[in-house]
Amino acid sequence: MADQVYQVVSARTASDPAEGFSWRGAWHAPLTQAWLLLGPAMLIYAVFALYPMVDTFVLSFQTWNGLTPHRGFAGLDNYAFIFNDDPVFWLALRNTVIWTFLAVSIPPLIGFGLALAVNQQIPGRNAMRAIFYLPVILAPIAVATMWKWMYDPFFGLFNQLLTSAGLQGLIKDWLGDRQVALYSVFGAYVWQHVGFSMVLFLAGLQGVNQTLVEAARIDGANRYQVFQHVTLPAMSTSITIVLVLSLIQSLKAFDIVYGMTLGGPAQSTQMLALWAFTQSMQIHDFGRGSAVAVVLLLITLAIVVPYMLWRMKREEGQG
Amino acid sequence: MTTMFSTAFRPLGSDRIDPFLVVLWIALIAIALIWVAPIIFIVFTSLKTNADVMGTGAFTPPPELFTQNYPDAWQRGNFATRFANSVIITLVKVPVGLMLSAMAAYALARITLKGKKLLLLLVLFGTMIPFQVMLAPLFTLVNSMGLLNTRLGLFLPYIAFGVPYQVFVLHGFFKEVPHELSEAALMDGASHFTIFRRIFLPISLPILAALLILDFVSTWNEFAMALVLLLDSKMWTLPLSLMVFQGEFGSEYGPLNAAIVTTVLPAVIVYLIFQRYFVGGLTSGAVKG
Known part of the structure; x- marks a missing residue:
């Protein structure tokens, strides 16, 4: 197979007109080629992803309204403000913590259960996988709009179902009630994200040694024992990956909150990513907005860096 | 198709139907229905007149297909x-x-x-x-x-x-x-x-x-x-x-x-x-x- 491919290639390259180029030497220097291949992607990545990240840190020490050419130096004022004088920041931090905690526990747990279930010999399992994964590919803003309509206090799905079930007492203004709004938004998030965990767990389950499962069964282990002693240990890597990815995703929650509540009512669904955006782009205080962003960025880095080190080690271990 | 059903509900390496898997299957179907329910609700609503949205149940199919909503949304948006x-x-x-x-x-x-x-x-x-x-x-x-x-x-x-x-x-x-x-x-x-x-x-x-x-x-x-x-x-x-x-x-x-x-x-x-x-x-x- 490899030889065949090579023969085709060498036959083609032999007649390539580029071969006769006069600056062939330079063209063929591996370093030139490497940078020509790497350059475009790395340049765009550096300018439009890495630079803005650095600029977030810089902006957090400045006062700026985003319009005037001059950016003033503010020292630690922005941080002092968000920590001491901005009650919304603490609310946003609290909500982010609650949200993150829910987001790393509930969707992965349901996703794990579904993955175990659809991995069994049951009819229609491919159709079920497709159904559970479908919400993942919908635009978060569309999911937000859908669920906002489902939560509609008058004609929405939930209140209609409650009415027809005779449970009028449970009817709520799902997105208008400060006590429940955050959890209502989270409901939409669960619906959208369970499929993501499920698919990753399913991939992990393919790596569980079936011979080991059968051997344990023959030795008389029951279903739970097989799960506990064979499946679960083999899934530890997948579990770590899903938890970390869920955590990072949850910190990014922006579209769905923006689309459903814009952070309201009374900031009860406000979160760090959205508050950073609101401070900068709507209140036009780029300094304070960036200070909020830096807090979120540092939280993210505190999770990402150890995870990356763990992964690198694992990969090196594999060869 | 036949192979799918001849192995259905049977754990790997066994040819007997496992009752646990049947129960699991029914539970999964129920969850799958819950999962598609929002989509059905959205599609149904998109094909109802405003009066039907208010007058009919969430999962009642549109009494008559009101496709006018699509050109309407298309134009207004x-x-x-x-x-x-x-x-x-x-x-x-x-x-x-x-x-x-x-x-x-x-x-x-x-x-x-x-x-x-x-x-x-x-x-x-x-x-x-x-x-x-x-x-x-x-x-x-x-x-x-x-x-x-x-x-x-x-x-x-x-x-x-x-x-x-x-x-x-x-x-x-x-x-x-x-x-x-x-x-x-x-x-x-x-x-x-x-x-x-x-x-x-x-x-x-x-x-x-x-x-x-x-x-x-x-x-x-x-x-x-x-x-x-x-x-x-x-x-x-x-x-x-x-x-x-x-x-x-x-x-x-x-x-x-x-x-x-x-x-x-x-x-x-x-x-x-x-x-x-x-x-x-x-x-x-x-x-x-």
Whole structure:
């Protein structure tokens, strides 16, 4: 197979007109080629992803309204403000913590259960996988709009179902009630994200040694024992990956909150990513907005860096 | 079909029906029904008149198919322009971005280069950094280049945030390609460009397809960056116009739901056709990597 491919290639390259180029030497220097291949992607990545990240840190020490050419130096004022004088920041931090905690526990747990279930010999399992994964590919803003309509206090799905079930007492203004709004938004998030965990767990389950499962069964282990002693240990890597990815995703929650509540009512669904955006782009205080962003960025880095080190080690271990 | 049913409900290596699996199956069907319920509700609403929305049950099929909601939403949301904007951005960004990522991944995987490890680390890092944190500096940057409200001004950040994951996945793939394959061609005087184009691109078609489809969906769905970088309503993409539509016509349930369906339909169609690739693209980075 490899030889065949090579023969085709060498036959083609032999007649390539580029071969006769006069600056062939330079063209063929591996370093030139490497940078020509790497350059475009790395340049765009550096300018439009890495630079803005650095600029977030810089902006957090400045006062700026985003319009005037001059950016003033503010020292630690922005941080002092968000920590001491901005009650919304603490609310946003609290909500982010609650949200993150829910987001790393509930969707992965349901996703794990579904993955175990659809991995069994049951009819229609491919159709079920497709159904559970479908919400993942919908635009978060569309999911937000859908669920906002489902939560509609008058004609929405939930209140209609409650009415027809005779449970009028449970009817709520799902997105208008400060006590429940955050959890209502989270409901939409669960619906959208369970499929993501499920698919990753399913991939992990393919790596569980079936011979080991059968051997344990023959030795008389029951279903739970097989799960506990064979499946679960083999899934530890997948579990770590899903938890970390869920955590990072949850910190990014922006579209769905923006689309459903814009952070309201009374900031009860406000979160760090959205508050950073609101401070900068709507209140036009780029300094304070960036200070909020830096807090979120540092939280993210505190999770990402150890995870990356763990992964690198694992990969090196594999060869 | 027959083989599927002859193994159904039977655990591996057993030919007896397992009652536990039957119970599990029924439970799964119930959950699956709950999972599709919102979609059925949205599609039904999109085909009802406002009077029927208020007068009939949530899961009652539309008494008569009121398709007028679709042209209505299309016109009021100015979807013709915005659909075109989304299509242009997606159709240009996705292939170009993937090509740049593939080139970079090849160089990182197959050319000896100083500082390669650092570059890889930087790329891996980028897969996990939320751009939602950087919306304001991104706005500042694009504005200072005079690219606000332009396709290029959206296109470049989209590429920047698509590169890390794609490079990461493709690097993992290219690294595993047997060395004999490229070494022989190199000895023969082929350049890395030729090897990349003639050997690596053809053999990585399945993974490229997977990444292409995954990226199609995320580009089509992207909202936050478009919100910050496109202030002119003529340039808006579909997710942005859905947000605005929701604000303006939030109580006109029929057209609103028609707008939702219109926005998600292209991604859903792509998903249903290329389902297999989806899972491949998603898991190749996360689990095997």
